[in-house]
Amino acid sequence: xxxxxxxxxxxxxxxxxxxxxxxxxxxxxxxxxxxxxxxxxxxxxxxxxxxxxxxxxxxxxxxxxxxxxxxxxxxxxxxxxxxxxxxxxxxxxxxxxxxxxxxxxxxxxxxxxxxxxxxxxxxxxxxxxxxxxxxxxxxxxxxxxxxxxxxxxxxxxxxxxxxxxxxxxxxxxxxxxxxxxxxxxxxxxxxxxxxxxxxxxxxxxxxxxxxxxxxxxxxxxxxxxxxxxxxxxxxxxxxxxxxxxxxxxxxxxxxxxxxxxxxxxxxxxxxxxxxxxxxxxxxxxxxxxxxxxxxxxxxxxxxxxxxxxxxxxxxxxxxxxxxxxxxxxxxxxxxxxxxxxxxxxxxxxxxxxxxxxxxxxxxxxxxxxxxxxxxxxxxxxxxxxxxxxxxxxxxxxxxxxxxxxxxxxxxxxxxxxxxxxxxxxxxxxxxxx
Amino acid sequence: xxxxxxxxxxxxxxxxxxxxxxxxxxxxxxxxxxxxxxxxxxxxxxxxxxxxxxxxxxxxxxxxxxxxxxxxxxxxxxxxxxxxxxxxxxxxxxxxxxxxxxxxxxxxxxxxxxxxxxxxxxxxxxxxxxxxxxxxxxxxxxxxxxxxxxxxxxxxxxxxxxxxxxxxxxxxxxxxxxxxxxxxxxxxxxxxxxxxxxxxxxxxxxxxxxxxxxxxxxxxxxxxxxxxxxxxxxxxxxxxxxxxxxxxxxxxxxxxxxxxxxxxxxxxxxxxxxxxxxxxxxxxxxxxxxxxxxxxxxxxxxxxxxxxxxxxxxxxxxxxxxxxxxxxxxxxxxxxxxxxxxxxxxxxxxxxxxxxxxxxxxxxxxxxxxxxx
Numbered sequence: 001x002x003x004x005x006x007x008x009x010x011x012x013x014x015x016x017x018x019x020x021x022x023x024x025x026x027x028x029x030x031x032x033x034x035x036x037x038x039x040x041x042x043x044x045x046x047x048x049x050x051x052x053x054x055x056x057x058x059x060x061x062x063x064x065x066x067x068x069x070x071x072x073x074x075x076x077x078x079x080x081x082x083x084x085x086x087x088x089x090x091x092x093x094x095x096x097x098x099x100x101x102x103x104x105x106x107x108x109x110x111x112x113x114x115x116x117x118x119x120x121x122x123x124x125x126x127x128x129x130x131x132x133x134x135x136x137x138x139x140x141x142x143x144x145x146x147x148x149x150x151x152x153x154x155x156x157x158x159x160x161x162x163x164x165x166x167x168x169x170x171x172x173x174x175x176x177x178x179x180x181x182x183x184x185x186x187x188x189x190x191x192x193x194x195x196x197x198x199x200x201x202x203x204x205x206x207x208x209x210x211x212x213x214x215x216x217x218x219x220x221x222x223x224x225x226x227x228x229x230x231x232x233x234x235x236x237x238x239x240x241x242x243x244x245x246x247x248x249x250x251x252x253x254x255x256x257x258x259x260x261x262x263x264x265x266x267x268x269x270x271x272x273x274x275x276x277x278x279x280x281x282x283x284x285x286x287x288x289x290x291x292x293x294x295x296x297x298x299x300x301x302x303x304x305x306x307x308x309x310x311x312x313x314x315x316x317x318x319x320x321x322x323x324x325x326x327x328x329x330x331x332x333x334x335x336x337x338x339x340x341x342x343x344x345x346x347x348x349x350x351x352x353x354x355x356x357x358x359x360x361x362x363x364x365x366x367x368x369x370x371x372x373x374x375x376x377x378x379x380x381x382x383x384x385x386x387x388x389x390x391x392x393x394x395x396x397x398x399x400x401x402x403x404x405x406x407x408x409x410x411x412x413x414x415x416x417x418x419x420x421x422x423x424x425x426x427x428x429x430x431x432x433x
Numbered sequence: 434x435x436x437x438x439x440x441x442x443x444x445x446x447x448x449x450x451x452x453x454x455x456x457x458x459x460x461x462x463x464x465x466x467x468x469x470x471x472x473x474x475x476x477x478x479x480x481x482x483x484x485x486x487x488x489x490x491x492x493x494x495x496x497x498x499x500x501x502x503x504x505x506x507x508x509x510x511x512x513x514x515x516x517x518x519x520x521x522x523x524x525x526x527x528x529x530x531x532x533x534x535x536x537x538x539x540x541x542x543x544x545x546x547x548x549x550x551x552x553x554x555x556x557x558x559x560x561x562x563x564x565x566x567x568x569x570x571x572x573x574x575x576x577x578x579x580x581x582x583x584x585x586x587x588x589x590x591x592x593x594x595x596x597x598x599x600x601x602x603x604x605x606x607x608x609x610x611x612x613x614x615x616x617x618x619x620x621x622x623x624x625x626x627x628x629x630x631x632x633x634x635x636x637x638x639x640x641x642x643x644x645x646x647x648x649x650x651x652x653x654x655x656x657x658x659x660x661x662x663x664x665x666x667x668x669x670x671x672x673x674x675x676x677x678x679x680x681x682x683x684x685x686x687x688x689x690x691x692x693x694x695x696x697x698x699x700x701x702x703x704x705x706x707x708x709x710x711x712x713x714x715x716x717x718x719x720x721x722x723x724x725x726x727x728x729x730x731x732x733x734x735x736x737x738x739x740x741x742x743x744x745x746x747x748x749x750x751x752x753x754x755x756x757x758x759x760x761x762x763x764x765x766x767x768x769x770x771x772x773x774x775x776x777x778x779x780x781x782x783x784x785x786x787x788x789x790x791x792x793x794x795x796x797x798x799x800x801x802x803x804x805x806x
Binding site: 012293295296297298299300301303304305307308311312314315 | 473476477480499500501503504507508646727728730738739740757759761781782783784
């Protein structure tokens, strides 16, 4: 299914729609970009519809554990006050108003205008439900025309959200095009890329590398790649801190960029790592029991995996595994490497004395995202600074590792700024006066 | 004569009641063989305090220790030396974690008898020659997947006039060539002889859609059949409901619903489940299916969905007595086709393939744990 100018077309129409696209984009670009206020008002109304249950059926069809929290988060992110706060934080107040520079005496002032990049191609990944629509919303708030290539696994939610938005604000129709082009149709995606000023790509290394191969070297690439996160514990963590960490690990199932893969302890001593496991395991298991999966398929997967693990361990000599249950496990390791855990409640525990933070984390600098930090208050400032120097972009409490913190950057950048460009107009005598 | 030979020589492949004792004896015989010849299997049985003599009646089958099919992907478990295993089949997983299952001459012989009986019952065997279109792999020495062997085996049901493959071996790799398949179909539609299709349903679906979009309508010769097996694999999300599939086959090929036959099976459980005229997979006398609770693994009554446990005494080369694939299913009774054997409905895969993740490297890792039959 393709969406163009607010109308649905069959996927077979793709080539003829692409043939006409350049002319249409140029016609739209000839008009002033939509005001942020128009977009925000429409999204706010959309949020009210979500709150009133307009999408409950689609959300239920996703069959995800925690669908309620998912809906609550969506409602919060779509509210006017949140959107205005986001725009203000990322772009400053009144970003769209032009200003004139005030250079040192003898130098001519310039007019400075902030404008949309123009046309954005969003290549969305299927790793979060509704994410493609979110990416388009960011492009719209900054006044861009958005071409969206849906992920293969999209379940229709993104299109439903976008259509609802267009029903609220039909004037946005010419700013959104949605294509269900499969990733294998590189020729078509390249055509879209050639029509775009910027490409926003979400996904793993394969997706990002593919875009870099076909994009024109001059096209701006905005890459939201996959990341790794960890917890760093120094000194004695309180029981509450451990409970927070367990809750985070179990509820995110370690699937997010911001999910804890490794728990680092500020020590070179493996005995301390093991005694930490003794203390943390019951807390983790309690959290896992509280949040047991509810869908039949997920329970079955756990049961099968646990039976397979048990038999394999038995055949490998049946070494007794401490800190292991069908629902979760702790895996102590002597090295300090930051790596992906087996996920789904199975977390790595490693020693990392603070003196080695830089050398260890720099090895994974391309992947660093969140560090959940737990330490004595007087050390927090210095440790946070060291983690950030190593390349971490978020330092949070253990509880909030995966929380959406209002006003925060995304992987080290404010995304809205990247969807805009700064243009200058030289003042002439006429305009100057 | 072994109990297995007697069971696989039984004339009626769906006479469950009449072969109950024989089935239990054959499982006991095979279990005790595996216990003596496969040290890993002995370790597992000893660990669970189970001995082959505990198998006395049908109820005891549920006590057999269950081996998840994933275990065969992680460990090679064999009950015979490699030289006595003429066939080592692998599951068609592309992930590099494929099961390796060894089959002995005796296993193949039993399998052949089973295939002939089941297919005769469904009237698939004929002396009338046919053209074959295989929606699967062209046989190749490097391809050891069970799917390619089955697809080729099916082309032996009748004398084959020609064989056209959708996945062709070219320059050291397989390429999907639906155009060549379409050309062969258009050509064979004018033949006096029937055309038979065999292979993955996803490719059949893509081909029919492609032909439909081009407005192609063909009336295949009488006796033509569409035989499907192997599941939807990586095209899981494109899976369509059976009635939609049948309607398109009627529209494009002029095939009636009764000419569409579906198979279910797995490398780790090489029993041929062939659908009846109502497209239900009845359990044949060569196996038993238990549906188990997804949490406790306790057997469930018919009609309740759960994990699928497949039990069979067919294979001696590998201890495949009681295996569990990553499928969710349910057993039903009272099929209007008249067979009293219960039938298995596959409801889908267990949960992991729907996992969405943005942790670096996670998608690749999860991909590996996905199991394909």
